[in-house]
Amino acid sequence: MAQLSVDLLGVKLKSPFVLSSGPLSYSADSLLKATRAGAGAVVTKTIRLKKADNPFPHMVRIAPGTLLNAEKWSDIEAEEWITTEIPKAKAGGAVVIGSVGHTKEEAEALVGPVAKAGCDLIELVAYDEDSMIPMVEAARKQTSRPILAKVSPNWRDLPRVAADCRRAGADGITAGDSFGPTLRLDIDTGRPLIGSDYGFGWLSGSAILPIALRSVAEIALGPGGPIVGVGGVTKAEEALEMLYAGATAVGVCTAAILFGFDVFGKLNDGLSKLLDARGMAGIVAARGFSLKHLSKGERKVKLVFTYDAETCTDCGRCQDYCPYGARTVKRPEMTLDEDVCRHCGYCVSICPPKCLRATW
Ligand SMILES: Cc1cc2nc3c(=O)[nH]c(=O)nc-3n(C[C@H](O)[C@H](O)[C@H](O)COP(=O)(O)O)c2cc1C
Incomplete structure (x- = not known):
């Protein structure tokens, strides 16, 4: 049976699957459900200085495996995460990644307390690349815990951004976030499907898998380093692609929302079988397996x-x-x-x- 355990920046995960920040990471209880279901690590909902006030509705299934959302960061206070939720998730046995957004000031104020609350790693998330580097620099001063910088597929030149994040003090990259802005409309009412500004929202799940794979591969081919590949993984086969593209661990958000926490058990079983069938002893054998085939130059040999x-x-x-x-x-x-x-x-x-x- 193939080994599913991975080392993510010195933290041992029993599975490469990570519950990504989202509605299922809103509390310790939910993080623990994901852990018990087989997630190797769990990312908290993004913690900010002010709790979020979301529009209604803000999460809609628009196609198989695909969501449109306008959900903001955590709608519980930072203090509650620090004093109650993170310690509880840790005490319950979860490997906890504390997500902090979205400004330098918030990284300065929150990364230290969030790390001290017991997080194994910190993940920084920003709306734009210009905010990310100052956030990483500020976070690095606050903690010696490993820092992941979560980059967005909407940003241009991800290899450069990833390299800048690493230089600023990030230990690894999470690639990436949901994609957008995007729009869907109700043909009876003419209204947008979600209640955000202009009805614009962010795409996640199956529709963005190719975007996420490209993001992971170009970072792996560029500055390299540990990458948590996130975006569109709903099946073990897609997780294997993510590893082949260079990911060390695989984030899952939408699939868990759509199919429930059981998805982690299914992904673990499926990935183990796929690795066995390919004679791969563990995750490390699969990591970056496709990179040798991703090179500049068109193929002109007929099929x-x-x-x-x-x-x-x-x-x-x-x-x-x-x-x-x-x-x-x-x-x-x-x-x-x-x-x-x-x-x-x-x-x-x-x-x-x-x-x-x-x-x-
Ligand atoms: C409803 C919803 C809420 C999300 N909230 C957050 C968040 O608070 N912080 C964050 O870093 N990412 C958030 N994300 C992005 C996910 O963590 C993930 O990066 C993205 O959805 C792509 O992965 P997926 O296709 O597996 O969902 C959210 C995604 C969804 C669908």
Whole structure:
């Protein structure tokens, strides 16, 4: 059985899955539920000097695996986190990452007390990259605990931002946050789906997985260092992709909201099986596995297709949806018109039983 334990900046996690900051991290009880369900660490809801006052509604499921939200930081006071919730979560056995936002002044005031309350690590979160570096510098003066800087996929040039954060004193990077601003509308009322300014909100879950993977990979290829990969992971396969892209640990927020705390047990079991099937003894073997394939330069070698008539269900998708009409399937025969095929690879990606494959 593959080893799921990881070392995150000197802190031992029994699982690489981390409950990311969000509605399920609103209290110690909730952090402990995630821990008991199998999360290796849990991030508190972001703690600020003033508690949040959220618009209504502020969290809507807009597509499978995907949420739109305008939830702000913690709606309980910093003092309560420091005196009650963090000590309680620690006493219950959670590995606690204290999330502090969003300004230098708040890092100065809160990082020390939040760390002293018992947090194993600190995670800093900011609305823009200009606030992040002063926050990291201020936080570094307050604690010797490991500091994660949470960067946003909305920021340009993440490798540079990550390198700046590391230089300012961050030990690792959390990549990343929800994506936006974005908008969805109700076609009966014409109103936005959430009650924020202009109805704009932040996208999380399945829709942002490719964005998060890109963020993690470009930081791994750039300054490197420990990365908590966050964004869109709902299944073990996606978590493995996150590790392949260079993540040390994998954050999960939306999947736990949508599917419940049980998702952590399922992710642990699934990841363990996927690692076993690949002969990987643990998380370290998977970390950065794909980076050698991520290099500048386009591939110009044409695809080599294989077709397995035995597993083909004759659904006809490869034929009907080829933009160029290049493929004809009449089970057990499959033909390809090489003169019109552009080797785009789309047919392979839509084959339900994966009887059509391509190597490249
Ligand atoms: C409803 C909601 C509230 C969130 N609140 C916070 C927060 O307080 N602090 C924070 O750093 N991130 C917050 N996030 C962002 C998540 O921690 C995470 O970075 C993001 O949702 C991407 O991960 P996911 O696709 O697994 O949800 C929130 C996300 C959601 C959906």
